[in-house]
Amino acid sequence: MERTTLDLWVGIFVVAGIAALAMLAMKVGNLGTYNMSETYQVHAYFANIGGLKPKASIKSAGVLVGRVTDISLDTQRYEANVVMSLDKRYQFPKDTFANILTSGLLGEQYIGLVPGGDSEMLKNGEQIKMTQSAVVLEDLISKFIYNKASEPVNPK
Numbered sequence: 001m002e003r004t005t006l007d008l009w010v011g012i013f014v015v016a017g018i019a020a021l022a023m024l025a026m027k028v029g030n031l032g033t034y035n036m037s038e039t040y041q042v043h044a045y046f047a048n049i050g051g052l053k054p055k056a057s058i059k060s061a062g063v064l065v066g067r068v069t070d071i072s073l074d075t076q077r078y079e080a081n082v083v084m085s086l087d088k089r090y091q092f093p094k095d096t097f098a099n100i101l102t103s104g105l106l107g108e109q110y111i112g113l114v115p116g117g118d119s120e121m122l123k124n125g126e127q128i129k130m131t132q133s134a135v136v137l138e139d140l141i142s143k144f145i146y147n148k149a150s151e152p153v154n155p156k
Contacts, residue, residue, distance in 0.1 A: 039066065039085045039087055039088060040088055040122075041083055041086070041125060042128055043081055043083045043125075044081075044128040045081055045082075045131060046079060047079055047080075048080070048136065049071065049100060049109075050100060050102075050109055050133070050134025052068065052082070052110075052111070054069065054071055055069075057111070058111045058112075058113060059112055060112070060115065063090075065086055068084055068085075068111065069083045070082075070083040084111065084128075091121040091122070092113060092121065093120065093121060094118045094120045094122055095117065096113050096116050096130070097116065097128075097131070097132070098111055098131045098132070099114065100132065100134035102135070106137075
C-alpha cells in the first residue's frame with residue numbers, strides 16, 4: 001500500500017514539473033497568455049526588421065499594447081510589411097512613430113510606439129507612416145572598424 005502511495009506522489013510531482021517547464025517555455029518563447037479583448041490592426045513598412053519575429057511585443061511608454069501578427073516582404077517596395085494587432089483600449093494618433101527596439105544589449109526585439117500630436121486616431125487597417133528600422137549590431141561594429149582603419153596614424 002505504501003509503495004502505490006509513493007508512486008502516486010511521484011507521478012503528481014512529475015506531471016507538475018512538466019507543466020511548469022511548459023509554462024516556462026511559453027514565457028521564454030514570448031507565447032504567454034496575453035488577453036486582448038478587442039483589437040484593431042495597423043501595419044508599417046521597415047527597411048530592416050533585424051530579428052523581429054511574429055508575436056513580438058508592441059510597447060508604448062513601457063506598457064504592452066499589442067503584438068506583431070504578421071511579417072512579410074512587400075515585393076513592390078522591397079521593404080518588410082509588419083502587421084500589428086493593438087488593443088482597442090489604446091488609441092494612437094495618425095502621426096505615431098514606430099521604432100524597432102531591443103531589450104538590453106542582445107535581448108529580444110520589439111516595436112516601440114511613440115504617439116504624435118495629431119487629433120485623428122489610427123483606424124483598423126491603416127498604416128503607420130513614420131518608422132525607424134532596427135539597429136543591427138554587426139553594422140555598427142563594421143562602421144566602427146572601418147572608421148578606425150581609415151584614420152591616419154599620428155606618430156609621437
